[in-house]
Amino acid sequence: MQVDIGKLNKLKAVKKAEFGMFLDGGDDGEILLPRRYVPDDLKVDDEIEVFVHFDSEDRLIATTEKPKAMVGEFAHLMVKSVENVGAFLDWGLGKDLFLPYAEMTRDLRAGQAVVVFVYLDKSDRIASSMRLDRYISKEPGDYKEGQQVDLFIGAETDLGFKAIINGKHWGMIYANEIFDRLVHGQKLKGYIKKVREDGKIDLSLQKMGHQSSEDIGPLILQRLREEGGFLPINDKTAAELIYDMFGVSKKKYKMALGDLYKKRVITVKDDGIYLNK
Numbered sequence: 001m002q003v004d005i006g007k008l009n010k011l012k013a014v015k016k017a018e019f020g021m022f023l024d025g026g027d028d029g030e031i032l033l034p035r036r037y038v039p040d041d042l043k044v045d046d047e048i049e050v051f052v053h054f055d056s057e058d059r060l061i062a063t064t065e066k067p068k069a070m071v072g073e074f075a076h077l078m079v080k081s082v083e084n085v086g087a088f089l090d091w092g093l094g095k096d097l098f099l100p101y102a103e104m105t106r107d108l109r110a111g112q113a114v115v116v117f118v119y120l121d122k123s124d125r126i127a128s129s130m131r132l133d134r135y136i137s138k139e140p141g142d143y144k145e146g147q148q149v150d151l152f153i154g155a156e157t158d159l160g161f162k163a164i165i166n167g168k169h170w171g172m173i174y175a176n177e178i179f180d181r182l183v184h185g186q187k188l189k190g191y192i193k194k195v196r197e198d199g200k201i202d203l204s205l206q207k208m209g210h211q212s213s214e215d216i217g218p219l220i221l222q223r224l225r226e227e228g229g230f231l232p233i234n235d236k237t238a239a240e241l242i243y244d245m246f247g248v249s250k251k252k253y254k255m256a257l258g259d260l261y262k263k264r265v266i267t268v269k270d271d272g273i274y275l276n277k
Helices: 214-225 240-245 250-262
Strands: 007-019 022-025 030-034 047-054 058-062 074-083 085-090 095-101 113-120 128-130 147-155 160-165 170-172 187-195 201-204 266-269 271-273
Touching: 007 030, 030 047, 085 113, 095 113, 095 160, 128 170, 147 170, 160 187, 160 201, 214 240, 214 250, 214 266, 214 271, 250 266
Parallel strands: 030 058, 095 128, 170 201
Antiparallel strands: 007 022, 007 047, 022 030, 047 058, 074 085, 074 113, 085 095, 113 128, 147 160, 147 187, 160 170, 187 201, 266 271
16 A cells, blocks of 8 residues: 555555554555644544655654645645745644745745645645746547536636636636636536537536526516525625526626616615516
8 A cells, every 4th residue: 555645545555653643654654643633532543544644854654634635636825935846825724835946937935825736746846836837738538518617726818717617627718708707716516608629618607598688587487486586685685696596607797687676667776676557
């Protein structure tokens, strides 16, 4: 057995010591779980899920703490310091994550946040890289139009935002189809809008086939009638709630709401919207 460095592992407790519990690391030998991380009820021969990494003296060590990103994942992390050899990032553990100078795509300073990929270097040391394209799959993605996917916002361009799909492929969310604020490192659900002949992927943040602003008006009226003439939502309601209820962006909802208001079909108040008699 060999542990996965930089990932979660289920390891067996083999020996109790004054300063912690030693775990069975298989080919990597015994790995210390320091005393502060040892649960009170952990006994020899019990299994425990731990994150395995290197301590400040480059020895394998285990922790029950989970970092903000593991090996093989993309993350948006804060720069804690910048040295001659590179930068050090806050990834939620006592020992900071190393970003080598050669893996930086621009000058950095403490307090900035950067999007990186976490990887193992040639010496099996955990490190990170801002050169994201190296870690994006070059193989065609097996996606279908309308398929729901996990998105990680990786970069902003003149066209919109580039997002990493299911941790593997680049996709594009075009600016004219973005109705809420997006930020680097944001994780959210999205949909495959189109897979182009050249393999590039267009994305949508709205489920395909949902109503447009032109036909959402009748749906709002229908819901009002079903709820006795009142709905506790208005033009200040959170975009997520609007999407859950009507399947459209807040912008399209507000356009339809304004149209119904101008036609004197509804009244908009602070507590919601009312169907006029």
